[in-house]
Amino acid sequence: MTTPLDLFPITTRVDAGGRLWLGGCLAGDLAREFGTPLYVYDAETLRARMREARSALEGYPGPHRLAYAGKAFLCLGLAQILQCEGLDLDVTSAGEMAVARAAGFAPQRVHLHGNSKSTAELSEALDWGIGTIVVDNLHELELLRRLTAGRSARQRVWLRVAPGIDVHTHPHRKTGLLDSKFGFTLETGAAADALRQALAMAGLQVVGLHAHIGSQVFQPEPFARATALLLDLAASVGFAPQELSPGGGWGAATSPEEADLPLAAYGEAIARAAVERCARHRLPLPTLVIELGRAIVGPAGVALYRVRSRKEIPGGRTYLCLDGGMGDNIRPALYGARYTALAADRAAAAPEEVVTLAGRFCESGDIIARDVPLPRLEAEDLIAVPRAGAYCLAMSSNYNLVPRPAVVIVRDGKAVLLQRRETAADLLARDLPLPPDWSP
Numbered sequence: 001m002t003t004p005l006d007l008f009p010i011t012t013r014v015d016a017g018g019r020l021w022l023g024g025c026l027a028g029d030l031a032r033e034f035g036t037p038l039y040v041y042d043a044e045t046l047r048a049r050m051r052e053a054r055s056a057l058e059g060y061p062g063p064h065r066l067a068y069a070g071k072a073f074l075c076l077g078l079a080q081i082l083q084c085e086g087l088d089l090d091v092t093s094a095g096e097m098a099v100a101r102a103a104g105f106a107p108q109r110v111h112l113h114g115n116s117k118s119t120a121e122l123s124e125a126l127d128w129g130i131g132t133i134v135v136d137n138l139h140e141l142e143l144l145r146r147l148t149a150g151r152s153a154r155q156r157v158w159l160r161v162a163p164g165i166d167v168h169t170h171p172h173r174k175t176g177l178l179d180s181k182f183g184f185t186l187e188t189g190a191a192a193d194a195l196r197q198a199l200a201m202a203g204l205q206v207v208g209l210h211a212h213i214g215s216q217v218f219q220p221e222p223f224a225r226a227t228a229l230l231l232d233l234a235a236s237v238g239f240a241p242q243e244l245s246p247g248g249g250w251g252a253a254t255s256p257e258e259a260d261l262p263l264a265a266y267g268e269a270i271a272r273a274a275v276e277r278c279a280r281h282r283l284p285l286p287t288l289v290i291e292l293g294r295a296i297v298g299p300a301g302v303a304l305y306r307v308r309s310r311k312e313i314p315g316g317r318t319y320l321c322l323d324g325g326m327g328d329n330i331r332p333a334l335y336g337a338r339y340t341a342l343a344a345d346r347a348a349a350a351p352e353e354v355v356t357l358a359g360r361f362c363e364s365g366d367i368i369a370r371d372v373p374l375p376r377l378e379a380e381d382l383i384a385v386p387r388a389g390a391y392c393l394a395m396s397s398n399y400n401l402v403p404r405p406a407v408v409i410v411r412d413g414k415a416v417l418l419q420r421r422e423t424a425a426d427l428l429a430r431d432l433p434l435p436p437d438w439s440p
């Protein structure tokens with residue numbers, strides 16, 4: 001049985017006074033120094049997750065690479081760590097590309113995803129010498145044909161395939177189905193047609209195929225099927241891929257009702273399918289590229305919130321209203337994602353009540369976690385929500401014009417600020433006053 005404490009980073013400890021420590025730093029001190037809400041990343045957990053992800057494909061007899069999916073969370077400091085650790089980076093926008101560049105990523109180690117890339121984004125990627133562009137649709141293929149004309153180097157591309165695999169996850173996180181906005185559909189023959197077209201384009205070097213079937217997936221089998229289907233597609237067109245990417249999406253529990261599975265299960269399933277299918281089709285083993293986001297960064301992040309008030313409904317729920325919410329973590333509202341929490345200054349105390357952690361934003365659905373057993377907490381008490389490292393800040397907004405939280409990374413008792421808290425001045429920075437001659 002998973003306990004809330006099991007979901008915290010590996011350096012977490014609770015002292016004799018029941019106080020929570022993260023990366024050798026007292027959670028209460030972090031909250032006092034940097035304010036709340038605060039996102040705390042544990043450097044050691046990050047490193048451990050990267051290592052586990054890297055070794056997931058150890059049993060594969062061919063070459064393999066690990067990419068981090070920047071969409072899960074990206075900032076300059078994290079990109080610098082990824083760069084030093086030797087991971088590739090998957091980006092989805094000019095913004096993520098800018099962070100990769102600022103962190104000193106070699107362009108060859110970056111691949112550009114997205115179902116709606118702009119001409120400007122594609123041009124920028126080509127000018128930078130980006131390693132791989134993952135082509136999502138025929139319009140993009142045509143754009144690339146035009147943009148690569150006259151360039152001396154051929155652009156390496158993968159084709160994104162929608163393999164028609166249904167995975168057990170929230171419908172909004174399924175990405176590989178027939179009815180999906182992403183990629184070339186396998187079932188209809190669109191993927192095979194697109195592959196033939198791309199192979200015939202002089203400016204492109206088609207080096208691989210890609211699929212991403214969904215996220216927060218806890219079963220290895222669909223990844224094996226995706227790998228097999230990509231290789232079947234390649235064989236049907238007479239194409240020997242140098243690289244094959246069956247995506248990311250391996251789950252990371254966010255609440256005690258879920259259970260982590262080792263990344264090795266995901267890697268072994270992919271490796272087994274690749275070896276079997278390559279043998280069947282007499283294809284050389286391609287370089288396998290996995291691109292994981294949440295499984296790397298999710299377990300490393302903890303969100304700290306202050307309780308601002310409590311509301312008890314006789315015969316109903318007790319709400320603890322926090323100083324953050326859907327502006328920094330929209331996942332419960334968007335996906336029904338479940339989180340849990342500990343009282344950061346009374347982490348060992350027995351639960352006295354079951355409460356709902358409500359956000360501060362003007363939506364009834366702004367709930368961070370329901371039915372959390374906690375000691376009785378009052379205004380100003382500190383709440384720590386584990387597994388908040390992925391797709392929380394990455395999807396954050398300025399709803400209600402609330403500034404976004406600060407981000408720190410902790411290691412050996414030291415906390416380093418990676419992103420300062422937004423200010424009202426940041427929020428106003430893009431706004432311009434009406435000109436004097438504009439009459440309302």
Ligand SMILES: Cc1ncc(COP(=O)(O)O)c(C=O)c1O
Pocket residue numbers: 069071072090113175212214215216247248249250291292293294295
């Ligand atoms: C193309 C692609 N690759 C990788 C990922 C990473 O998924 P996860 O963070 O669930 O591992 C995503 C997530 O949406 C994706 O769309």
